[in-house]
Amino acid sequence: MSETHAEHEAPRSFIRRYIFSMDHKVIGIQYLLAMLLLAVVGLALTVVMRWHLGIRTVLRPETYLSLMTMHASLMFVVVTVTPTSAFGNYFLPLQVGARDMAFPFLNMLSFWVALAAGLVLLSSLIVGAPISGWTAYPPLSAVGGVAGPGLGLGQTLWLVAVALLCVSSMMGALNFIATTLNLRTRGMSMMRLPVSVWGWLTAAVTGLLVFPVLSAGGIMLLLDRLGKTSFFVPSGLYLGGEVLPHQGGSPLLWQHLFWFFGHPEVYIVIVPSMCMVTHIMANFARRPIFGYRYLVLSLFGFVTLGGVVWGHHMFVSGMSPYSGLAFSILTLFVSIPAAIFAISWLMTLWGARIQFRPPMLYCLGFVSLFISGGVGGLFNAQSSLDIYLHDTYWVVGHLHLLFAMAAIFSVFAAIHFWFPKMFGRMMNDTLGTIHFWFTLVGAYIIFLTMHYMGFLGHPRRYAEISQFDFLKPAASAHTLISVVALITAGAQILFLFNFFWSLFAGRKAATNPWNSTSLEWTLPNPVPFSNFERDIPVVHRWAYDFELPGGAQDYEMQTAPGPSMDGQTGKGVPTEKST
């Protein structure tokens, strides 16, 4: 309930207003555009790699590995940053009824550090990107150029970018948590928050727990490279014709630190994605979210379980098989919170009068991809089966279905849904629908085929498959994937065109074009500098009062007084709640 932001006038100069801005809305758009740029570069790398793998061998093996590393790293940044830092930045303060983030200066700093991280990462592409993959396992990543091309300066820059990203994410996370807990408007109890806010909050809490671990690991690896320490490098390595001076480090230590971050990282990406999808889906199903309380509880489940399952990335790493057993069983339990979400989506959709606009299509695509990726996870969660599947294309397909495709679908949904509020114009529905179908079908063909290649035992990160007889049958699969990938990548032009064309020439949007309920839709276009021009409104209900019986309209804004269905989902029984 802070009024700090309101007491200041909007800055006049262009630079303070649009470049070094402390306005959460401008920062959100800055994040979105920066991530769009990185995503386009990452996609361009895909095109080159797929051309090489499936159509004609054009790259040297080390170049292939560099491009692969950069593709993964760039896309990793994109999916980590976009759901929370772009959309959360713009809409969290609006949805909780605040005039800005709790710490606007920190927010600005967080963006510029993230941008620096992105630029350093891109510069590593220019000086020769590392070939050690996005997981950067030492000793390959720790001993410098003697282990291979790109492992000198390129790897150092890569690590600097990782450290910067950690710093930026920690600052962002602090801001999200403080804003959600302290700046909610009157009546906005925690159990009345839009689910999207819960998602951003969960991501921030998780991020604050695990980004420090990655940054510590990253700095240790930098010290191994530059300071002659031996955190991750064991004694007696023989590389480049000589014995290296390092002594007594453990390569497995990096894997533990990395995955202690890396698994919760998946939830930092997918939980806000799931929550944005839940929020948007209720709007187009015109139905209250089913089981709101259970969704919130299962978010706690994700955070808790997310912290104790990192070892499932390491079943065959040489870790104790007893740990493998424990990690495997714990991992299977992740299916419980995931199933709660899936059941909630199903029940929300059941019998609903669905409006098939593009934001909803992307949400439905998300759910389908989430189910596919989720049940696939039941295979590699089993340690015994993972002996076979680990480090094969199965894993590549699995992670792309969830971590990449599902996450990106939620971003597409969010862009289409919130575009009118961010830019005051509507995106084109037809282009959106065509783009949706191309991308969904493409994603399924590409990544299900990769699952299949995993059955063959096809190891990932192979620059060519010509050396092995058992990979011969994979050649045609590679060609199929490449052709479909090129078409799907081409289809992204539809999206980019739609985005930029609508920015300038889209139909002017009404204040609340989707008949939505949360606070951002009470605000005029463009949203004023201090968000709520006079007083911040009081909230009387949760954000999912759709299908109210007896009403003239089928929804109520959160600001509307009167009886609410607050959390009484699926029953259709309104209850009186005082504010």
Add this chain to the structure above:
Amino acid sequence: MRRAVAWLVFWLVAAGVVAAFYKRVLWFPPAVSEHGLSMDSQFSVSFLVIGTLFVAAQALFGYAVLRGRGKSGQPPSFWPSNPRFEKRLILAIVGVFSMGSEKAWANMYFRKPSPDALEIELTAEQFAWNVRYPGADGQFGDTAPKFITRANPIGLNPSSRSGGDDLVLLNEVRVPAQRRVRLTLRSKDVLHSFWVPNLRLKQDIVPGLAIQVEFLATKTGQFEIACAELCGLGHFRMKGTLIVMEAQEFDQWLEEESE
């Protein structure tokens, strides 16, 4: 019309997947190890259960989307969810999977080292496999990185007493069928991973550690060894060959080589 097209696509895809499974397009290479068979049966159970779950979930979801005809303001008369059933289903799946899977895991890892296993040491390097048999004395000679030369790729200590009869080969692992083999996996430089799809065996190789795994090959033949952990620019061509021979033939070969 729209619904008909959607169902048509659904069934076509389903038929395609079933046909692909049936015709074994891109299928597992045949298993040739003892633990591989129990892994394969766990795979079959998983396919059945997860496949059913997958189809049921997608179909239910698709039905909910396409049906889309509720009365505004009225909850549907029938809900497709029964929390008690779902809770039990999930717990059952978790239970069955963890038991079956961990049994296969335990078969592989939680067993005492067999006293009569054939000892072989594998030392991986960028981008080759050095294979060592202990020779007649059954003892490996000690090694150290400082002794590594082109002629002595694993750094065998020249003054080691038990090392004199060690047999060192490149990229070729010969083992007898129907006898337990204990591999000791070492690396000279970076991470590698010993991966033989037919054996259903994958084990990362960590420099600084000597990781031991056991297997029993059930069929003779030649099988490819691939590296499954990114180890540098030649990762894709780090190839070895596993040759499983009849026990007699193997003994004969070892004798000849050792001379």
